[in-house]
Amino acid sequence: MRIAFLEDDLAQADIVKLWLEESGHTCQHFSTAKAFMNNISRESYDLVILDWILPDQGGDEVVKWMRSHLDWYVPVLFITVKDTEEDIIHGLSSGADDYMVKPVKPREMMARIEALVRRTSSLSLTDQSFEVDEFVFDPTKKILKKQGDTIKMTHKEFDLTYFLFRNLGKIMSRGHILENVWGKHSDLNTRTVDTHVSRIRSKLGLSKEQGWSLTAIYQHGYRLEKWSDEREGSNDRFF
Numbered sequence: 001m002r003i004a005f006l007e008d009d010l011a012q013a014d015i016v017k018l019w020l021e022e023s024g025h026t027c028q029h030f031s032t033a034k035a036f037m038n039n040i041s042r043e044s045y046d047l048v049i050l051d052w053i054l055p056d057q058g059g060d061e062v063v064k065w066m067r068s069h070l071d072w073y074v075p076v077l078f079i080t081v082k083d084t085e086e087d088i089i090h091g092l093s094s095g096a097d098d099y100m101v102k103p104v105k106p107r108e109m110m111a112r113i114e115a116l117v118r119r120t121s122s123l124s125l126t127d128q129s130f131e132v133d134e135f136v137f138d139p140t141k142k143i144l145k146k147q148g149d150t151i152k153m154t155h156k157e158f159d160l161t162y163f164l165f166r167n168l169g170k171i172m173s174r175g176h177i178l179e180n181v182w183g184k185h186s187d188l189n190t191r192t193v194d195t196h197v198s199r200i201r202s203k204l205g206l207s208k209e210q211g212w213s214l215t216a217i218y219q220h221g222y223r224l225e226k227w228s229d230e231r232e233g234s235n236d237r238f239f
Contacts, residue, residue, distance in 0.1 A: 001117065002026045002176055004043075006036045006050035006062065007079075012102075016049070016079070019106045026179055033057035037065060042220055043173040045074055047117060052080035052091065060094040067095040072170040072223075075120040077113065079104055132165050133211075133226075135204070144204075151203055156181060160193075161200050164214070164224040173221035197222055 003020055007013040008031045020027040028045075030036035033056050040048070048066070052059035063076055076096045080087075083101040091099050098116050100109065129138050136145045142158045144151045153161070159181045164172065174190040182192070197214065206212040208227040215223050 001046035001113075002028075002044075002179055003047045003049060004028050004030065004036065004040060004045040006030045006033065006048070006054070006059070008032065008051065008054050016104075016109070019109065023110055031055075033059075033062050037062065040066070040070070044072065044171055044176045044221065047113060048074055048076045049079055050076065052078060052082050052087075060091060063091075063095040073120070075116050077116060079109075132168065135165065137162055137165065146204065153200070153203060157196060157200050157203070160196050161204065164200075164222065167224070169223070169225045171217050171220055171223045175221075177221060193222075 003025050005013065005017060005020070005027050007016065007029065010031065013029050013031070017027045017029055028039070028043075030039065033054050036050070050059045050062060054062075059078060059080065063078075066074070066076070075098075078091045078096045078099045079102060080091070080099075081102045082091070088099050097120060098112055100112060129136070129140075131137070134147045138144075139158075139162055142155050144153065144158055144161060160177065163177065163180050174193045177193050178190065181196075194216075197216075200206070201214050204212075206214040206224070211227050213223075213225050213227045215225075217223055
């Protein structure tokens with residue numbers, strides 16, 4: 001998973017970041033609410049972990065801002081020293097999905113994260129065959145069928161298509177796409193994403209005439225969704 005981590009205690013941040021990376025996740029650390037909010041306005045993540053007590057803004061206010069300003073949902077886990085029942089209730093009421101009190105144990109934290117993502121995702125974290133309308137995916141064999149016909153595509157084209165359909169309706173940043181499809185430390189230019197998106201849009205017929213919209217979101221990334229008449233008035237911009 002791609003995880004954003006907001007924590008101003010650098011020693012604590014290093015420990016948690018190490019646990020996450022040892023478990024195979026990518027972790028982007030931020031030490032101020034301002035830096036985090038600026039980044040998440042442009043980038044997308046599978047999970048956000050944040051502290052409550054920050055130097056420039058409370059973590060509860062950060063979560064409220066996320067829920068009111070982002071038009072895609074990302075699960076949020078609080079890890080904080082604030083440990084009263086009132087604190088926990090307030091944190092969850094602010095929009096967080098789970099809450100842990102410091103000091104946290106690594107195995108419990110990872111179990112909480114896995115359970116949280118299971119609850120908030122329509123698909124499990126493991127690859128599995130699934131259907132979306134006329135499309136049927138077999139990720140083990142990297143085969144995609146549309147209305148029973150196999151679509152000829154490269155492995156990377158399949159991986160990108162699978163990733164977008166797993167995140168149907170969400171805005172996915174180019175950086176997020178690159179990390180998940182081409183590897184965690186990919187140094188490819190983001191134009192690679194644009195080129196592959198153009199190819200799969202054509203191969204799969206992802207157009208409004210066929211009931212789909214694969215839209216380039218200005219200064220962000222892409223969103224795949226079912227087309228509806230209401231989308232005509234959206235602010236999404238095509239490249």
